[in-house]
Amino acid sequence: MVRALPSAHTKRGDMRRTIFLSIGSALFAAACGSGAPPSQECSQLAGGSAVAAVRASAGTPALALDGNLATSWNCTSACWIDLDLGTVRQLDAVAIAWAGLPATRYQVSASEDGVSYAPSSAGVGASCQRQPLSATQGRFVRLAIDADAAQPGVAVAELRVDASDVPTAPPTPPPSGGPVTQPPPGRVADAFGVTMLYPSVSGGESWSMPADPRSDSRFNPQNPITPNADGSWKMKNAQVRMEVYTSTGYDGSKIRTYARDTLAAQGYMLAPNDWRNVEITGFVRVNSASVPTDDVTWYARGGRHSAPIPCEGSAYKGGLHIDGRVRFEKESWHVSYKNASYLQATSSLIGRWVGFKTVIRNVTVGGKTAVKMESWLNDNADRVTWAKVYEMTDDGTYGGDASACGASAPAMPITWGGPIAAFRWDNAEDVDFRWLSVREIQ
Ligand SMILES: [Ca+2]
Numbered sequence: 001m002v003r004a005l006p007s008a009h010t011k012r013g014d015m016r017r018t019i020f021l022s023i024g025s026a027l028f029a030a031a032c033g034s035g036a037p038p039s040q041e042c043s044q045l046a047g048g049s050a051v052a053a054v055r056a057s058a059g060t061p062a063l064a065l066d067g068n069l070a071t072s073w074n075c076t077s078a079c080w081i082d083l084d085l086g087t088v089r090q091l092d093a094v095a096i097a098w099a100g101l102p103a104t105r106y107q108v109s110a111s112e113d114g115v116s117y118a119p120s121s122a123g124v125g126a127s128c129q130r131q132p133l134s135a136t137q138g139r140f141v142r143l144a145i146d147a148d149a150a151q152p153g154v155a156v157a158e159l160r161v162d163a164s165d166v167p168t169a170p171p172t173p174p175p176s177g178g179p180v181t182q183p184p185p186g187r188v189a190d191a192f193g194v195t196m197l198y199p200s201v202s203g204g205e206s207w208s209m210p211a212d213p214r215s216d217s218r219f220n221p222q223n224p225i226t227p228n229a230d231g232s233w234k235m236k237n238a239q240v241r242m243e244v245y246t247s248t249g250y251d252g253s254k255i256r257t258y259a260r261d262t263l264a265a266q267g268y269m270l271a272p273n274d275w276r277n278v279e280i281t282g283f284v285r286v287n288s289a290s291v292p293t294d295d296v297t298w299y300a301r302g303g304r305h306s307a308p309i310p311c312e313g314s315a316y317k318g319g320l321h322i323d324g325r326v327r328f329e330k331e332s333w334h335v336s337y338k339n340a341s342y343l344q345a346t347s348s349l350i351g352r353w354v355g356f357k358t359v360i361r362n363v364t365v366g367g368k369t370a371v372k373m374e375s376w377l378n379d380n381a382d383r384v385t386w387a388k389v390y391e392m393t394d395d396g397t398y399g400g401d402a403s404a405c406g407a408s409a410p411a412m413p414i415t416w417g418g419p420i421a422a423f424r425w426d427n428a429e430d431v432d433f434r435w436l437s438v439r440e441i442q
Helices: 011-031 260-266
Strands: 053-056 073-075 079-098 106-111 118-123 128-145 154-164 206-208 225-227 233-235 239-245 278-288 295-302 315-321 325-333 336-339 353-365 368-378 387-394 420-426 430-440
Touching: 079 106, 118 128, 128 154, 154 336, 239 430, 278 295, 278 420, 295 325, 295 353, 315 353, 315 368, 325 368, 325 387, 420 430
Parallel strands: none
Antiparallel strands: 053 079, 073 154, 079 128, 079 154, 106 118, 106 128, 206 430, 225 233, 233 430, 239 420, 278 353, 278 430, 295 315, 295 420, 315 325, 325 336, 353 368, 368 387
């Protein structure tokens, strides 16, 4: 397999290529539905948007789209390759599988007309990578390598773009000077004084953060937390997954199947009282973040998200980015994402309290079970003034790769409950939090 690749590389390059191909082969087998889900490292390359055409300044660009890691688009001097998505789309990321040594640096730009290009991102090559793009729309995505970085020759085995539909009209306009949606009259507050948007299920699962969450068997912050003087708590970690369990608790070994059609039929993953139709509430103050485009995310509809058991990691994830953007993500399994488009909901979160809610609940669309997702923001953290800042429904036509976990329909909605609801963030190294809750709602 290695011998079939371009040979203009050093021994170091060959070693890296061998490692990559062993991962990549499993990846593309899985992408074709004939094997276990791919490893975490390269799984971002399994998806990608449909490409209508491809062109390049040199070489054979189609070889970067043929699904074969043993073939590649090659160049030895300044060069570019363009993916034409056929229509203007919201561009989220490019995924690049370099064959052999990656380019030492590269640029990604986007264009609506294939003539005028605007820079979107730049990076340093790594053998298998996903390069996020700044909030960009475009039809053409160009990967360019300058002459110095192309020496002694670079090769791209596979290139993909993650894109989503451009929103024609925002579901709800972001607040400008005040909230656009007030909770309906008659709603009541929870034990923290935080307005509950949807009524709880009588006798249903419900969890509120206790005064000292360190001794709560249903709350697993997984990292040390410390109390603040004002009653809030501090987390200082670059990778945070604070898990909340139902009253049943979490024991992954008791999950009997991850087969998607079975989960959809029985309605849960671990137990009938898994978190399913939920309102997840949390307040945060991000004091510092090394990656201000990253997000805090409240999510549910699966178990633990880990590489060894990819199919346990299903979720809908409501994200509030530290730069004020919001969106939802559908994670068919860990890690296979479909990302919705961003909306700008507020200004930077740094140094101030905000409240954020993720609401996930099943609805019926066209006689079939669909999933409605909402994000709500309490921008001034008064606990009462909530505005809906995002809304979407997954009716079974919204992306996804559930076939890798045995589904008969790849885009099937995640209609089942899961044993874990979670408060997640990465690359925000000092965050205070309070008033967390998860409730099963009507
Ligand atoms: Ca190829």
